[in-house]
Amino acid sequence: MDKQGPLFIEEYVKLHPVDLADxxxxxxxxxxxxxxxxxxxxxxxxxxxxxxxxxxxxxxxxLGKDRLVxxxxxxxxxxxxxxxxxxEEDKREELLEALxxxxxDPIEELLQYPExxxxxxxxxxxxxxxxxxxxxxxxxxxxxxxDREKDDISYLYVLDENExxxxxxxxxxxxxxxxxxxxxxxxxxxxxxxxxxDDQEEVARRFEFYGYLxxxxxxxxxxxxxxxxxxxxxxxxxxxxxxxxxxxxxLSGEERSSTPWQTSLQRRLPWLYVNLCTAFLAAIVxxxxxxxxxxxxxxxxxxxxxxxxxxxxxxxTLTVIIRDMALGELEPGDGKKALLKEVFLGFINGIAIGIxxxxxxxxxxxxxxxxxxxxGAMVLNQLAAALSGVMIPFGLRMLKIDPAMAxxxxxxxxxxxxxxxxFLSLGALALQSVE
Amino acid sequence: MDKQGPLFIEEYVKLHPVDLADxxxxxxxxxxxxxxxxxxxxxxxxxxxxxxxxxxxxxxxxLGKDRLVxxxxxxxxxxxxxxxxxxEEDKREELLEALxxxxxDPIEELLQYPExxxxxxxxxxxxxxxxxxxxxxxxxxxxxxxDREKDDISYLYVLDENExxxxxxxxxxxxxxxxxxxxxxxxxxxxxxxxxxDDQEEVARRFEFYGYLxxxxxxxxxxxxxxxxxxxxxxxxxxxxxxxxxxxxxLSGEERSSTPWQTSLQRRLPWLYVNLCTAFLAAIVxxxxxxxxxxxxxxxxxxxxxxxxxxxxxxxTLTVIIRDMALGELEPGDGKKALLKEVFLGFINGIAIGIxxxxxxxxxxxxxxxxxxxxGAMVLNQLAAALSGVMIPFGLRMLKIDPAMAxxxxxxxxxxxxxxxxFLSLGALALQSVE
Numbered sequence: 001m002d003k004q005g006p007l008f009i010e011e012y013v014k015l016h017p018v019d020l021a022d023x024x025x026x027x028x029x030x031x032x033x034x035x036x037x038x039x040x041x042x043x044x045x046x047x048x049x050x051x052x053x054x055x056x057x058x059x060x061x062x063l064g065k066d067r068l069v070x071x072x073x074x075x076x077x078x079x080x081x082x083x084x085x086x087x088e089e090d091k092r093e094e095l096l097e098a099l100x101x102x103x104x105d106p107i108e109e110l111l112q113y114p115e116x117x118x119x120x121x122x123x124x125x126x127x128x129x130x131x132x133x134x135x136x137x138x139x140x141x142x143x144x145x146x147d148r149e150k151d152d153i154s155y156l157y158v159l160d161e162n163e164x165x166x167x168x169x170x171x172x173x174x175x176x177x178x179x180x181x182x183x184x185x186x187x188x189x190x191x192x193x194x195x196x197x198d199d200q201e202e203v204a205r206r207f208e209f210y211g212y213l214x215x216x217x218x219x220x221x222x223x224x225x226x227x228x229x230x231x232x233x234x235x236x237x238x239x240x241x242x243x244x245x246x247x248x249x250x251l252s253g254e255e256r257s258s259t260p261w262q263t264s265l266q267r268r269l270p271w272l273y274v275n276l277c278t279a280f281l282a283a284i285v286x287x288x289x290x291x292x293x294x295x296x297x298x299x300x301x302x303x304x305x306x307x308x309x310x311x312x313x314x315x316x317t318l319t320v321i322i323r324d325m326a327l328g329e330l331e332p333g334d335g336k337k338a339l340l341k342e343v344f345l346g347f348i349n350g351i352a353i354g355i356x357x358x359x360x361x362x363x364x365x366x367x368x369x370x371x372x373x374x375x376g377a378m379v380l381n382q383l384a385a386a387l388s389g390v391m392i393p394f395g396l397r398m399l400k401i402d403p404a405m406a407x408x409x410x411x412x413x414x415x416x417x418x419x420x421x422x423f424l425s426l427g428a429l430a431l432q433s434v435e
Numbered sequence: 436m437d438k439q440g441p442l443f444i445e446e447y448v449k450l451h452p453v454d455l456a457d458x459x460x461x462x463x464x465x466x467x468x469x470x471x472x473x474x475x476x477x478x479x480x481x482x483x484x485x486x487x488x489x490x491x492x493x494x495x496x497x498l499g500k501d502r503l504v505x506x507x508x509x510x511x512x513x514x515x516x517x518x519x520x521x522x523e524e525d526k527r528e529e530l531l532e533a534l535x536x537x538x539x540d541p542i543e544e545l546l547q548y549p550e551x552x553x554x555x556x557x558x559x560x561x562x563x564x565x566x567x568x569x570x571x572x573x574x575x576x577x578x579x580x581x582d583r584e585k586d587d588i589s590y591l592y593v594l595d596e597n598e599x600x601x602x603x604x605x606x607x608x609x610x611x612x613x614x615x616x617x618x619x620x621x622x623x624x625x626x627x628x629x630x631x632x633d634d635q636e637e638v639a640r641r642f643e644f645y646g647y648l649x650x651x652x653x654x655x656x657x658x659x660x661x662x663x664x665x666x667x668x669x670x671x672x673x674x675x676x677x678x679x680x681x682x683x684x685x686l687s688g689e690e691r692s693s694t695p696w697q698t699s700l701q702r703r704l705p706w707l708y709v710n711l712c713t714a715f716l717a718a719i720v721x722x723x724x725x726x727x728x729x730x731x732x733x734x735x736x737x738x739x740x741x742x743x744x745x746x747x748x749x750x751x752t753l754t755v756i757i758r759d760m761a762l763g764e765l766e767p768g769d770g771k772k773a774l775l776k777e778v779f780l781g782f783i784n785g786i787a788i789g790i791x792x793x794x795x796x797x798x799x800x801x802x803x804x805x806x807x808x809x810x811g812a813m814v815l816n817q818l819a820a821a822l823s824g825v826m827i828p829f830g831l832r833m834l835k836i837d838p839a840m841a842x843x844x845x846x847x848x849x850x851x852x853x854x855x856x857x858f859l860s861l862g863a864l865a866l867q868s869v870e
Contacts, residue, residue, distance in 0.1 A: 212666075
């Protein structure tokens with residue numbers, strides 16, 4: 001990611017597509033257009049494939065339509081589908097029409113799958129074998145026909161006469177097996193498959209658990225239509241982790257520091273308003289006790305501590321639960337066990353922090369009542385934090401919503417409202433008994 | 436992850452090691468020991484390799500020492516090193532001594548690398564070729580010597596006479612290239628390498644950016660000592676994402692919902708105490724203004740809103756920055772640009788939310804002063820939130836600390852202290868001018 005000026009074409013050609021894409025992003029619109037026009041087609045297309053989908057329109061803005069069509073036609077079908085899926089429908093239709101049918105048909109095929117499914121992330125390029133071929137014959141045929149520049153062949157797929165997937169031959173078998181052996185003999189019969197509509201998060205988990213290099217994807221009638229590669233699974237895993245982290249705090253799930261500020265504003269502000277409404281909910285609780293606070297202002301000092309500690313402990317619980325769900329370590333049935341652990345932990349934490357807060361209340365304000373009220377409210381609010389830290393993500397999942405969705409906003413609402421209520425009502429009680 | 440009772444040995448043997456490991460975790464100590472004793476050695480070892488390292492001691496507790504040594508000896512060297520790296524030194528030494536030298540030596544070799552480096556995650560199993568061999572001769576040799584059960588060969592590594600890495604041959608070349616071609620002719624000369632001490636997060640990024648299936652690892656004198664596979668990179672990416680999410684909120688980075696509560700308590704409680712200290716810092720600020728609050732209790736109602744909104748907006752900024760850093764999208768030099776964007780965004784957000792809060796203050800409490808004070812404090816605190824959301828992770832990184840480390844705790848301290856201070860001092864000013 002260097003920051004020198006533009007290079008000569010010969011130098012750009014030597015860059016890895018990833019680095020070329022990075023350079024493109026740092027050029028002006030006219031420089032980009034010039035570079036994309038003069039680079040060899042395969043280099044320009046490879047760099048475009050490395051962009052985030054939402055950067056494509058920006059990067060190709062100044063490019064002539066003919067060249068754009070040419071470059072899109074040079075892309076892998078799945079990369080082209082990812083990009084075209086992000087741009088406006090008019091422009092997409094225009095580009096697809098300008099492409100020859102043998103290119104636009106498979107792209108349109110891939111475009112029908114939602115982007116976060118196995119169908120949406122698979123490649124439609126794979127090599128098939130038939131059962132009766134010998135290893136030597138396969139090698140011979142591959143040498144003549146396959147595109148050897150493509151790095152991502154790890155398995156070959158065996159179809160029977162009815163075009164049904166019956167086995168998988170790891171590429172290494174073509175090297176290691178005896179040349180006279182038949183595909184039938186060397187293939188693995190128990191094939192792990194994906195379905196086009198499998199969720200991409202589940203797909204990434206299977207790659208992580210089982211360490212596959214690639215998995216075949218079947219359509220609804222069981223026909224082999226694509227392959228998901230391990231490198232794709234890595235991207236999905238990163239994407240899903242980003243999404244979870246962001247959704248928790250009220251971000252879109254797709255924001256980067258390079259996202260234009262207008263877009264960031266549009267996506268963040270609505271959540272901040274939601275937050276504001278929940279904050280007023282908590283403020284209303286405080287409002288009920290204004291008289292109590294007027295009589296005993298030390299309560300106002302401790303108020304944010306009770307609520308804040310609840311929020312912090314709840315975020316710890318919430319983060320563990322949401323991450324474990326994403327990694328597939330927490331099945332729906334494990335909820336009760338997790339709840340028991342967290343509530344117990346919340347109780348112990350509550351006692352430990354409650355004593356500390358109580359002592360401070362006692363010594364700082366010289367008031368044993370304040371100490372008791374603060375300590376007691378702390379224990380109760382830690383329990384509320386533990387309960388909501390577990391129940392919010394499980395609840396969201398039951399409602400078929402992403403368990404991370406706005407979860408920290410909901411959680412802090414609970415811990416604020418509960419914390420304020422416990423603390424101030426205990427405070428009001430203490431005040432009554434003193435009077 | 437089914438939950439039926441124990442199966443017969445013949446049925447366990449049919450399970451994938453990942454699923455077998457999951458079953459092991461759900462058995463009692465004595466059942467586990469019995470199963471691990473009676474399973475074929477390679478099945479038992481494969482299942483142990485799939486556990487988290489910190490589960491190994493628990494799972495093998497009831498197992499006789501001889502059998503334990505046997506199973507550890509059956510593991511891949513890197514899996515054995517990962518496991519042995521986690522157990523107590525005495526027990527580690529005991530196991531290593533009981534193993535034959537040809538097994539313990541390479542394990543000890545791997546144990547010298549920190550677990551979060553390329554050396555710590557690499558496998559020491561790879562196949563080397565020499566430049567003069569023909570493709571056919573390679574194939575012949577591989578057929579005779581290589582362990583074909585191992586699924587993770589994607590590249591073969593070419594050494595010159597001095598044992599230096601001079602090229603890489605993708606496995607597919609052995610299939611596609613002409614049998615008479617020499618290794619010299621088909622190898623890729625520009626080899627991307629890792630160093631043993633490269634950080635694992637950086638390694639995962641290179642896999643993600645460049646889509647490699649494997650990368651060779653060189654030691655300090657440039658000798659090839661291992662290979663990192665793509666599947667390992669996926670695990671690292673997940674591990675690092677978990678760590679970032681957890682560190683932010685004061686968790687250890689390695690907690691799971693299945694972590695025993697004692698361990699969770701030991702790791703979480705200290706951070707909650709840190710939190711408590713920072714909360715008192717904010718409470719001291721409130722304490723300075725107790726008189727003001729006594730005169731104008733509506734301030735206590737709005738206090739948590741100003742601070743809370745700052746915390747929420749700051750968390751949005753912080754989350755974007757930390758995630759972008761982890762994904763390698765934000766180089767140290769990009770800090771200024773990110774800061775400008777976030778501060779500008781904070782200003783606009785501040786105005787937008789400030790107006791809303793101001794209006795509520797005005798209408799709810801019928802007080803234009805309260806509206807002005809709340810609105811103004813909100814704008815100022817949103818700026819503080821944006822500044823700290825960017826500067827905390829960049830600052831931590833400059834100090835060579837993980838940018839996620841306790842960052843949300845630091846952030847909310849800033850937004851609480853700043854929010855309370857802005858709001859209450861503006862409130863005190865307004866009160867003075869009214870009096």
